[in-house]
Amino acid sequence: MEPKKPTKKILMFPWLAFGHISPFIQLAKHLSNTFEIHLCSSPVNLQSIQSKLPRTPSNPIHLLHLNLPPSPELPPHMHSTNGLPLRLIPTLLNAFDKAAPDFTSILHKLNPDLLITDMFQPWAVHSAAALNIPAVFFLVVGAGTFSHSVHSVLHHGVDFPFPELDLQNHWLFKRHQNDPSDSSVGVATSRFLQLVKDLEVYSDVVLVNSFMEIESKYIDYLSVLFKKKVVPVGPLVALSDEKSDVLDWLDQKEPKSTVYVSFGSEYYLSNEDRAELAMGLEMSGANFIWVIRFGKGESVGIREALPEGFIERVGERGLVVDGWAPQMGILKHTSIGGFVCHCGWNSVVEAAVNAVPIIALPMQLDQPFHGKVAVAAGVAVEAARGVDGAVQREGVAKAIKEVLFEKKGEELSGKAKEICESLKVKDGKNIDTCVVEISRILESGKN
Numbered sequence: 001m002e003p004k005k006p007t008k009k010i011l012m013f014p015w016l017a018f019g020h021i022s023p024f025i026q027l028a029k030h031l032s033n034t035f036e037i038h039l040c041s042s043p044v045n046l047q048s049i050q051s052k053l054p055r056t057p058s059n060p061i062h063l064l065h066l067n068l069p070p071s072p073e074l075p076p077h078m079h080s081t082n083g084l085p086l087r088l089i090p091t092l093l094n095a096f097d098k099a100a101p102d103f104t105s106i107l108h109k110l111n112p113d114l115l116i117t118d119m120f121q122p123w124a125v126h127s128a129a130a131l132n133i134p135a136v137f138f139l140v141v142g143a144g145t146f147s148h149s150v151h152s153v154l155h156h157g158v159d160f161p162f163p164e165l166d167l168q169n170h171w172l173f174k175r176h177q178n179d180p181s182d183s184s185v186g187v188a189t190s191r192f193l194q195l196v197k198d199l200e201v202y203s204d205v206v207l208v209n210s211f212m213e214i215e216s217k218y219i220d221y222l223s224v225l226f227k228k229k230v231v232p233v234g235p236l237v238a239l240s241d242e243k244s245d246v247l248d249w250l251d252q253k254e255p256k257s258t259v260y261v262s263f264g265s266e267y268y269l270s271n272e273d274r275a276e277l278a279m280g281l282e283m284s285g286a287n288f289i290w291v292i293r294f295g296k297g298e299s300v301g302i303r304e305a306l307p308e309g310f311i312e313r314v315g316e317r318g319l320v321v322d323g324w325a326p327q328m329g330i331l332k333h334t335s336i337g338g339f340v341c342h343c344g345w346n347s348v349v350e351a352a353v354n355a356v357p358i359i360a361l362p363m364q365l366d367q368p369f370h371g372k373v374a375v376a377a378g379v380a381v382e383a384a385r386g387v388d389g390a391v392q393r394e395g396v397a398k399a400i401k402e403v404l405f406e407k408k409g410e411e412l413s414g415k416a417k418e419i420c421e422s423l424k425v426k427d428g429k430n431i432d433t434c435v436v437e438i439s440r441i442l443e444s445g446k447n
């Protein structure tokens with residue numbers, strides 16, 4: 001018998017960053033077993049989304065082009081945060097806002113039964129509401145980080161109930177305060193205020209890429225703050241069965257002998273931080289895989305970007321990868337014993353799913369919060385650094401040694417394994433709950 005065709009249509013709409021698109025794709029894949037799924041993004045992002053979808057899916061995910069107007073300040077067709085310096089993010093947000101009319105015409109044509117949307121495009125829920133289409137927000141950052149921000153807006157001046165996330169004196173905030181050219185925080189703050197209002201008014205439930213095993217108290221608190229159900233739908237991670245030279249290299253190493261070092265899809269280390277990190281890796285005595293990325297226009301070769309003689313000195317102990325590595329496959333590999341991580345939320349989730357302890361080196365935005373959440377969950381240590389956040393070789397080497405060669409590492413691994421086991425037992429129950437909640441909204445029909 002032919003499987004029943006889904007009758008309800010859902011339009012999913014992530015922000016233009018890889019770290020946002022990736023969990024949206026994973027959620028889309030799950031939901032496509034029950035609903036007809038459409039996903040909308042800029043053409044450059046759709047190309048990479050297409051490559052991440054199964055070639056012969058039983059339930060296709062329909063991709064829809066959103067046309068963003070050209071902007072003289074952005075590289076041509078660069079309607080993605082990938083490779084874009086942080087200072088140009090407000091420009092990309094402006095271009096994104098100008099796509100609102102095109103988004104409305106997509107809504108008109110498709111007439112979905114529900115919109116699942118991200119946090120940076122308030123106009124999306126407004127357009128949907130004008131057409132009586134219900135909307136649900138899907139938060140792709142951790143619940144700890146998000147509840148801290150919501151608390152600051154709704155209960156300004158009142159202490160956040162979880163002191164481990166009080167980062168007022170953190171070097172990152174001082175750095176933002178001292179940099180008048182950095183408008184990203186101001187822009188994010190005004191968008192955030194709008195988001196909190198819209199979440200209260202438009203979203204019946206709130207979905208978050210998290211799970212109780214790592215963030216229960218923050219998920220519960222978020223629900224208290226919004227006075228509505230917060231549904232943890234995580235962990236949402238891509239499955240990885242790619243073949244790669246990096247994995248072949250790891251096959252030659254002893255179990256848990258190697259750290260994986262990466263700063264995600266958007267951050268580029270300064271020359272000073274890169275040099276200190278290199279020296280720290282060298283001093284640690286551990287094997288390592290280090291993914292180095294350069295921003296657009298930085299045409300430096302890997303060898304010139306590293307301290308003189310570094311590659312020769314570390315020899316077989318280290319593998320430096322230019323640009324991109326198969327992160328999920330690496331974290332799954334038995335030779336990996338730790339992850340020197342910028343604490344992007346997807347990376348934290350991916351480390352947890354693979355029971356890999358984290359050595360936290362957060363760099364920007366919400367990353368310090370995610371790092372603290374991972375430390376509080378008992379799966380991370382932070383590398384000590386300079387007062388202004390500068391990476392320091394001693395801090396890096398000490399934290400790596402602790403995780404790979406000392407008792408602390410066993411404790412973190414033990415906790416990480418516990419979380420992992422509990423997730424295996426649960427096996428997709430979070431997605432089931434999400435489907436139930438969405439079905440309930442769909443049954444109550446358009447507003």
Ligand code: UDP
Binds near residue numbers: 018
């Ligand atoms: N990633 C990858 N290979 C790389 C760098 C990153 O596969 O060389 C993936 C990683 O697995 C994660 C995402 O890119 O899924 C990065 O998201 P995250 O939230 O950790 O950080 P962001 O890029 O948003 O700062």
